[in-house]
Amino acid sequence: MEIKIAKREADKLIDICNKEKLKINKIILTHSHYDHTQKADELASKTNAAVYFHEDDYNEIKRVIKNPSITINKLRNNDEIKVGSIKIKVIHTPGHSPGAICLLFENKLITGDTLFVNAIGRTDLAGGDSIKLFESLQKLKKLKDDIEVYPGHDYGEIPFSTIGGEKKNNPYFMCNTKEQFLNLLGMF
């Protein structure tokens, strides 16, 4: 099922889930930035869902989770989250933010703002680190080529891609050395 919702519409998401007879009981945040977290408190308060995010983004995310009755679960690399019969593996991919994560299940990878179609996340915001992002991308390159990549923003010509496709077309993902990567970012 494809869900098209405008950004930040907690009620619309709840409506869609009600219609599909789905229950939201876990909310996983890929990183701390406001455009990815600002409705988490409202959505968790209205659904009683627990909120999951990487421990290295704790301080930033804690600021937007204001309701004290919301359950917070801090994640680490390689943690597994069960959603129904699906097991989601957490891959810590710092660089865009210290606690940025990608989520791997079946043949799908949710990449947040770490890897976009033909692009990557910014490293010039607070907590950003270009060398760490380079290292995180090397981690993702080890995944199989047919893994589908679902980014946190639809900036590319197509809304999603594959690891193999990004290896062929994404100039940042193609870099094999830190020097090449920093050069491309204009930092050398």
Ligand SMILES: [Zn+2]
């Ligand atoms: Zn971001």
